Amino acid sequence: MAELLPFRALRPTVAAAAEVAAPPYDVVDETEAAALATGRPHSFLHVTRPEIDLPAAGPGAAQADVAHSDAAYAASRSALAALVGAGVLARDAGPTYTVYAAPAADGSGGTQVGIVGLVSAAQYRAGVVRTHEHTRPDKLEDRRRHIEAVGAHDEPVLLLAAPDAGVDRVLAAVTARPPDLDVPEAVDGGAFRLWVVGAGPDDAPLVTALEAAFAAMPDLYVADGHHRSEAAALVWDGSGRPAGGPDDAPVGWFPALVIPADRACVLPYDRLVTDLGGRTPQGLLDALAADWQVTASAGPVRPARRGEVGLYLGGHGWYRLAVRPGVVPDDAPPVVRLDVSLLQRTVLDPFLGISDPRTDPRIGFLGGRTPADLAAIVDSGRFACAFTLHPTSPDDVMAVARSGEVMPPKSTWFAPKPYSGLFVHETVPAG
Missing domain, CATH: 3.30.1760 (Conserved hypothetical protein from pyrococcus furiosus pfu- 392566-001, domain 2)
Incomplete structure (x- = not known):
């Protein structure tokens, strides 16, 4: 059966969130990433697209070589450490889920909403997290090196789940209260809201309900992030496959935004x-x-x-x-x-x-x-x-x-x- 567990997320402070939040690494090219990060030293693009902070490739060299260089992976790690050291990113005091919502991109006026938690690399390997696309060796190697160099999974995989009444009840209860973070206009013009579930005194029943709902699901489905999922599993393979939960063996888990299929855009x-x-x-x-x-x-x-x-x-x-x-x-x-x-x-x-x-x-x-x-x-x-x-x-x-x-x-x-x-x-x- 599937698992989606709460975890101690490293997340931006409310004051810094709008500057930190960045489009995924594979949505923007180097030129676009550099433009979005200009004048924004806390943009997470400095972590996911470190080549924007490195010297350009010399004559006869491909710029892609810079993005996949040892220096780039090291720069990613340094950029993440700098955000933590400056207090821009802070760790949750205890394990939490995140309910994440953003306007649907189809012009319907609706909202795409889901839950962020950790997925097991072991269950991915067992086929509980199902895939539908081939992966490319070069992209896999890039993601594997990035994860290992940064010491973190810094972008969630997007998964689909079959609609579930228990999940719906939790989503309705959580989104009825004011969001913990509301960014009406992100750096690229998008918007999002999120609610941290597990930090409040009344959240324990909601956490229990989510854990139980996902534990009863036979499978989850990769919607976007086949390379990140497989790379996460490769990192786990290379670690000797330590067993245990997220606190005992964090390398065996990776973050995912799980969206019920009837709420996906x-x-x-x-x-x-x-x-x-x-x-x-x-x-x-x-x-x-x-x-x-x-x-x-x-x-x-x-x-x-x-x-x-x-x-x-x-x-x-x-x-x-x-x-x-x-x-x-x-x-x-x-x-x-x-x-x-x-x-x-x-x-x-x-x-x-x-x-x-x-x-x-x-x-x-x-x-x-x-x-x-x-x-x-x-x-x-x-x-x-x-x-x-x-x-x-x-x-x-x-x-x-x-x-x-x-x-x-x-x-x-x-x-x-x-x-x-x-x-x-x-x-x-x-x-």
Whole structure:
């Protein structure tokens, strides 16, 4: 069964939180990170993107070499220790959960809310924490080295959980009270609120209820953070796999924001292709007609349901594609039923010659953007066409993970991702 345990988080003071909170390391590139951290010495980007504080690569050297250098990993550790030493980050007096809420990124006006706690690397290895994506060796090695150098897991993994009445009752009770931290405008324009659960005199029943609710769940599902999860397990493997709880063997645990599936926000992950594989625009439309009903559209297309895809052809406008009955068998495995799989199987591979979207340079991916954004990119001449998709649902993610299959690359865009620096789990105290 699953476990999500409270822990003594290293977190910013209320006064410093807005400056500390930073977008996850993989959401911003070096230039963006440097701009966001300029004039903000306490930004957590100094920990997660240390290359912004190091000399640029010399002639003939790649800047990525700086980011993955021994000096960079050492700088991450020093930056975290400096934040602790300055009193900007402080440890909880005792184990706590954190309820974390942020505005949903889909424009619905809703809120994405979940619970931050520690997940066991042993349960990850046992498959209780289920995955649905492949990982890349280079990214794994970077995350492993970062964790070991910093002596902490400084960014939470995002997990999905099946909806649970006990968890819902706790979330309702906690979010009914004033937040312990409310940042209406973070450094990148986002917002979040959080509640610390376990520090107050009346919180014991809430902590007990959360521990019991998660202990009764058969599994959890990685939504975002496959590399961080696997890297955490690799660090645990390399430590000799000490047994025990978070206080006895902190290296065996890593932080996660667990969101009930019915509260998660998933945005579409669209595709762009550089050329039409030797076909004319009309030739492509004619070829698609075998599996799709093709209808011209007067404006941008964002599919409203599964089985629909939008197509923008440079110079020819928008089309709505609706899959014909029988193309997706009713008894097809979960991964085959995904729209991203359907597009790959019936369009990208047979007609555009993209057999491996993981490695083919002719395909690009864009998450969380509008159809108009994609059309503008095509019209710039960089790509010949774009495909807009309906978001993959959290239920689809969990079904694929349960089946043991792997989803196509860039199938989901969970947003917003939690800010970094708000709940750090130390494996080696920073100072």
